[in-house]
Amino acid sequence: MPVFDYNEALYGALCYIYGDDDNTISVDEKEGFKPRFLERHYLSHEIMKTISTRWSQNGDEFYWDVVNSLNEHSLTDRMEGFKTICIIIPEIIHHFFTTIISGVEHVANQNGYNVIICLSDESFDKEVINMEMLANGNIDGFIMSLSKETQQKKDFHHITEVINQGMPVVMFDRVTNDILCDKVIINDHLAAFNATQFFIDKGLKKIALITTVDYVSVGKLRTEGYVNALKNNDIKVDESLIIRIEDTEHYEDSIEQLLKTKSPEAIFAVNELFAVTAIKVATRLGIKIPEELSIIGFTDGLISKYSSPSITTVGQDGVKMGAKAAKMLIERLEAEDFENEEGEIEEHYRTEVIETELVQRESTKS
16 A cells, blocks of 8 residues: 655645646745645535545545645635634524624624624534534634524534633524523513513403424523413413424415414414414415404514514514624633632623514504
8 A cells, every 4th residue: 555745645636636737836845735725715525525535546545634634724824813703593584693693793893803604504413514614713703593403402512612622602592501601692481471461461362373393492482481471361371272383394284274273363473484474374364464363473574574464573683682792702702811719710601681672563453
């Protein structure tokens, strides 16, 4: 089995992949291998696979590690000198997360930080890959909202590892008590309680709920707020009036079945998408809103403002939440460590609660 010199192998492989006609690759007597193109690029997964395959065919299994190392150093080199934070969001369907990004970027840019945005797409694996890849570069800290799969698995090892490396993490919206870090949330339970109480104060008692599965933290808290409001008013909780949605692409039929068989007087939906879908289905069935059915959603986004009828909603200020998360992270990054009497560094984490308000529109009776 042939054994290749590190520099020689790397130089040969990159010449094979890129060619050397434009003098992108050079070997210096003192510095050894020096790829000039790394000032602009880092190797893609496909390129790494190609290089690895070519050299493993020649019996050199160590080559993948060589290229991985090159990839890591190139990313670090390109980002050196910049202060950078990463925000990881679980999805981009809801307007709420775009407002979070806006708030983070505003505060970060004011303080000289760049922002990298990553999408976990509700995937545990993507969330792990994003954090591990960027933690090995020059990212200073993370702002994140947990994916559905992460909450379902209750596996937070990747977050713990990043924190143990000395990299601060701030969680927002979807958080877990299993990780000690700073957090920014709203009082989901109280917001849902007040929305349900609003219906009850209007004389409505047959109130349905469209919510998420319970492993999604915010959905669970909002469901508990709804249930407690009913119990507080001596209204029996009817499980047949509660729809728990996991598949966000195929749930219209469940809402239609609810409206046809249960004829609720009101619906509380734990997000904007569920609320506008309920309005769409009700309109198709000839149900008048708000005369025959009142609806309250969650998150005061563009859909709520411009749907017809416009939607009464619990307004959570995403820009303010994002700005607060960025401020907490930057304060953590720039604060001096405090040592106790034993010489150990003490960490004092805090949770900030952003206030909500009920924004009344056309989907509820005035």
